Amino acid sequence: MTQVSLAKDRIKILLLEGVHESAVNVLKQQGYDSIEYVKTSLSEEELCERVKDVHFLGIRSRTQLTEKVFAAAEKLIGVGCFCIGTNQVDLAAARRHGVVVFNAPFSNTRSVAELVLAEIIMLLRRVPEKNAAAHRGGWDKSANGSFEARGKVLGIVGYGHIGSQLSILAEQLGMQVRFYDIETKLPLGNALSVGSLDALLEQADVVTLHVPETAQTQWMISAPQLAKMKKGALLVNASRGTVVNIEDLAASLRSGHLGGAAIDVFPVEPSSNNDVFESPLRGIDNCILTPHVGGSTQEAQENIGIEVAGKLAHYSDNGSTLSAVNFPEVSLPAHHGARRLLHIHQNRPGMLTKINQIMAEQNINVSGQYLQTDSEVGYVVIDVDTPEESTIADDLLEQMRAIEGTIRARVLY
Numbered sequence: 001m002t003q004v005s006l007a008k009d010r011i012k013i014l015l016l017e018g019v020h021e022s023a024v025n026v027l028k029q030q031g032y033d034s035i036e037y038v039k040t041s042l043s044e045e046e047l048c049e050r051v052k053d054v055h056f057l058g059i060r061s062r063t064q065l066t067e068k069v070f071a072a073a074e075k076l077i078g079v080g081c082f083c084i085g086t087n088q089v090d091l092a093a094a095r096r097h098g099v100v101v102f103n104a105p106f107s108n109t110r111s112v113a114e115l116v117l118a119e120i121i122m123l124l125r126r127v128p129e130k131n132a133a134a135h136r137g138g139w140d141k142s143a144n145g146s147f148e149a150r151g152k153v154l155g156i157v158g159y160g161h162i163g164s165q166l167s168i169l170a171e172q173l174g175m176q177v178r179f180y181d182i183e184t185k186l187p188l189g190n191a192l193s194v195g196s197l198d199a200l201l202e203q204a205d206v207v208t209l210h211v212p213e214t215a216q217t218q219w220m221i222s223a224p225q226l227a228k229m230k231k232g233a234l235l236v237n238a239s240r241g242t243v244v245n246i247e248d249l250a251a252s253l254r255s256g257h258l259g260g261a262a263i264d265v266f267p268v269e270p271s272s273n274n275d276v277f278e279s280p281l282r283g284i285d286n287c288i289l290t291p292h293v294g295g296s297t298q299e300a301q302e303n304i305g306i307e308v309a310g311k312l313a314h315y316s317d318n319g320s321t322l323s324a325v326n327f328p329e330v331s332l333p334a335h336h337g338a339r340r341l342l343h344i345h346q347n348r349p350g351m352l353t354k355i356n357q358i359m360a361e362q363n364i365n366v367s368g369q370y371l372q373t374d375s376e377v378g379y380v381v382i383d384v385d386t387p388e389e390s391t392i393a394d395d396l397l398e399q400m401r402a403i404e405g406t407i408r409a410r411v412l413y
């Protein structure tokens with residue numbers, strides 16, 4: 001057997017942010033033993049140092065993966081985001097460096113929807129204030145400002161996986177669901193699509209945000225939008241901290257315009273449980289503050305660990321990029337009795353011809369070839385028939401790496 005294919009015990013995996021141990025179990029079961037496990041996220045500087053010899057990196061929502069980190073991570077092959085959001089990763093930089101990024105697009109959807117629903121009920125009943133008062137020895141037994149969820153208008157911004165799941169749960173409680181999304185979405189149950197964000201804000205008794213972090217959603221809810229909301233309306237944000245201007249929200253709550261809020265995500269979040277949480281919302285009793293735990297349930301975390309670790313292992317073992325968030329998707333059958341070579345390259349004309357020329361010159365029989373490209377990157381997988389003992393894959397790899405525009409080439413097996 002040629003040595004160019006990296007033995008599994010030499011594949012280094014760094015898991016950050018205390019991903020669920022199910023991830024470690026899956027990777028170990030698949031033969032990946034070289035796993036470093038860290039409970040916190042790391043700063044850019046720390047990351048640049050720690051990722052140098054790492055092949056696979058696992059993170060959650062806190063770790064920022066920048067161009068600088070990818071440039072330092074010379075051996076990095078894949079990143080697993082053990083969460084839904086991938087805004088913390090410079091996906092274009094990852095692609096340019098030939099690094100495939102995976103996530104778990106709906107493993108914690110239900111957890112977020114359940115938390116949001118619970119918060120809506122708590123806020124409608126003014127439980128946060130009553131709870132705070134009771135802890136201070138107060139006794140606020142009164143129906144003032146307390147309402148049932150039944151019949152209230154719930155305005156959902158972003159009708160994707162979480163927004164639409166919440167829509168179903170809220171209707172079961174008797175809420176009237178309206179939503180606003182930039183894409184045309186199938187309204188579930190009796191939900192109604194509303195044509196603009198402003199119209200939604202004006203109609204809703206409760207507004208809840210379920211958009212990704214993008215240039216368009218940044219500070220999407222600031223003073224002018226808060227002013228458009230009904231007096232006494234409630235705001236829930238379990239999406240990303242950059243979607244709401246937190247100072248403007250604090251001002252609106254303190255002025256009594258908004259009736260309450262539940263905020264799970266913040267523009268700046270502590271990097272570990274030992275750090276102090278600072279926010280202008282601290283001390284406002286009718287505001288539920290949770291430490292970015294929308295997706296933090298045992299069920300969700302265990303499933304995410306299994307799903308994302310499985311995707312990393314599958315990519316490592318088989319080359320499949322199915323469901324990658326930044327890469328051309330190639331789904332591959334296992335191919336026994338052949339060697340599998342991977343070539344990631346800048347998408348320019350003639351790359352495949354050059355690869356095939358190498359095969360032809362070496363008199364290699366290509367038994368399978370799979371190519372996908374996007375505007376920037378091409379990913380080709382080549383199965384070649386060579387005897388097990390042949391070292392030809394070493395030569396092929398060397399020649400493929402010499403093709404101009406090559407980002408990365410590997411022998412998988």
Ligand SMILES: NC(=O)C1=CN([C@@H]2O[C@H](COP(=O)(O)OP(=O)(O)OC[C@H]3O[C@@H](n4cnc5c(N)ncnc54)[C@H](O)[C@@H]3O)[C@@H](O)[C@H]2O)C=CC1
Nearest residue numbers: 084085158159160161162181182210211212238239294295
């Ligand atoms: N608090 C927590 O722990 C968690 C937070 N999240 C956050 O929730 C976000 C949403 O998650 P999913 O529902 O799974 O995502 P998704 O991608 O299924 O849905 C997002 C929806 O937002 C819409 N959208 C995008 N830009 C918009 C805009 N400017 N205006 C209106 N709609 C817009 C999209 O068209 C899509 O329908 C994630 O991106 C993540 O940031 C996700 C999981 C856990």
Ligand SMILES: O=C(O)C(=O)COP(=O)(O)O
Nearest residue numbers: 060061062083084085295
């Ligand atoms: O899934 C997401 O996008 C989340 O925000 C959850 O992030 P976490 O894994 O709890 O850091």
